[in-house]
Amino acid sequence: xxxxxxxxxxxxxxxxxxxxxxxxxxxxxxxxxxxxxxxxxxxxxxxxxxxxxxxxxxxxxxxxxxxxxxxxxxxxxxxxxxxxxxxxxxxxxxxxxxxxxxxxxxxxxxxxxxxxxxxxxxxxxxxxxxxxxxxxxxxxxxxxxxxxxxxxxxxxxxxxxxxxxxxxxxxxxxxxxxxxxxxxxxxxxxxxxxxxxxxxxxxxxxxxxx
Numbered sequence: 001x002x003x004x005x006x007x008x009x010x011x012x013x014x015x016x017x018x019x020x021x022x023x024x025x026x027x028x029x030x031x032x033x034x035x036x037x038x039x040x041x042x043x044x045x046x047x048x049x050x051x052x053x054x055x056x057x058x059x060x061x062x063x064x065x066x067x068x069x070x071x072x073x074x075x076x077x078x079x080x081x082x083x084x085x086x087x088x089x090x091x092x093x094x095x096x097x098x099x100x101x102x103x104x105x106x107x108x109x110x111x112x113x114x115x116x117x118x119x120x121x122x123x124x125x126x127x128x129x130x131x132x133x134x135x136x137x138x139x140x141x142x143x144x145x146x147x148x149x150x151x152x153x154x155x156x157x158x159x160x161x162x163x164x165x166x167x168x169x170x171x172x173x174x175x176x177x178x179x180x181x182x183x184x185x186x187x188x189x190x191x192x193x194x195x196x197x198x199x200x201x202x203x204x205x206x207x208x209x210x
Contacts, residue, residue: 084202087114088178093162099207102169105162106138106206108178112153117180117199119148119159120190123206126173136174138163140187147184165208174206 093105121138
């Protein structure tokens with residue numbers, strides 16, 4: 001995609017990922033993180049989309065009400081820790097992995113075959129000199145918009161809502177905490193909500209650069 005095409009896609013998306021950008025990010029994730037099996041799942045997902053399998057999508061949405069992620073602990077990958085380690089990944093829109101320059105867009109990927117539910121996330125500075133408890137909230141947002149919902153599926157998806165790395169992110173390392181829940185949770189209850197609400201959590205490393 002040319003630079004002009006990417007810009008048009010960004011404008012038309014109005015803060016969400018446009019179709020071409022969404023596809024490009026997911027294709028790159030499939031190539032770099034999941035190998036041949038992931039690429040096969042991606043091709044299957046595209047085929048289902050283009051065939052307009054509305055019945056299958058409706059069934060998946062209905063199943064998401066009753067089917068929840070397994071309680072097993074997933075294998076940690078890299079700096080990921082927690083019950084969702086390996087099921088949730090983050091990357092910069094520019095494709096630089098877990099390093100994001102200010103002004104870029106942070107994207108989240110979820111393996112819907114491993115985890116489903118309402119998605120939440122916040123970042124905390126990992127610098128020991130930072131103020132304890134300082135958080136940058138991603139989901140739920142300040143606008144109180146409904147958090148993204150991940151329906152139970154068959155493979156990796158990219159959340160359509162990314163996070164612009166703005167001035168609130170000082171350059172340096174961050175711990176990004178993510179979770180999936182049975183219902184949307186408020187910021188004040190994230191730390192105290194139990195397993196009856198929070199299906200799983202994970203912590204990942206993010207580095208913000210100038």
